[in-house]
């Protein structure tokens with residue numbers, strides 16, 4: 503998973519969504535709303551197509567699914583599912599891009615805390631690596647153990663479970679990306695005069711699955727290949743890390 507940075511909708515599209523939400527709220531109060539039908543009837547509209555394009559830009563190169571970051575993001579996902587929560591169905595902050603598989607696994611499942619807050623990771627509001635961990639040997643995504651909680655992140659546990667982020671196919675793909683990142687470090691170990699900017703760019707190009715967020719700010723900071731590189735070229739890494747941290751926290755990535 504990777505952090506996604508939400509972009510601004512055009513005024514016209516925002517007004518269109520507001521209008522649709524008002525109509526949906528009214529139909530819901532009258533008990534005649536069919537959320538699936540209401541959404542399907544509008545997906546060809548100019549404004550929904552425009553916001554679909556915007557979600558694609560937010561997802562970055564390849565328009566990857568915002569949950570598994572592996573398959574192509576083919577569908578607009580309602581983070582709060584539209585049938586049980588129609589009051590969010592036309593709200594821009596509730597819309598993400600997902601692949602068919604993640605969409606099917608998620609369905610109308612939406613675990614929540616006792617206080618009502620969602621227990622799934624919304625990558626447009628949360629840093630996924632605060633809640634997820636990665637095992638470089640198996641390639642598996644798991645919930646992150648949080649020292650502050652003395653337990654695994656409940657959000658991580660639920661997200662992995664509901665979206666099946668530990669599925670076998672993903673393990674292989676995440677492992678491939680991890681190896682590519684390690685190879686970039688190895689290449690730069692042989693370039694003592696390399697520039698931090700070049701290293702950062704090469705890592706970003708290699709990072710198809712958002713694993714840089716695990717290395718920087720996530721629980722992968724002490725991962726052996728990274729720790730070795732840091733020791734080998736501390737200045738180069740420091741320079742690169744500043745650039746990557748900025749990217750990961752403000753979305754200058756793609």
Ligand SMILES: [Zn+2]
Nearest residue numbers: 567570601604
């Ligand atoms: Zn997916």
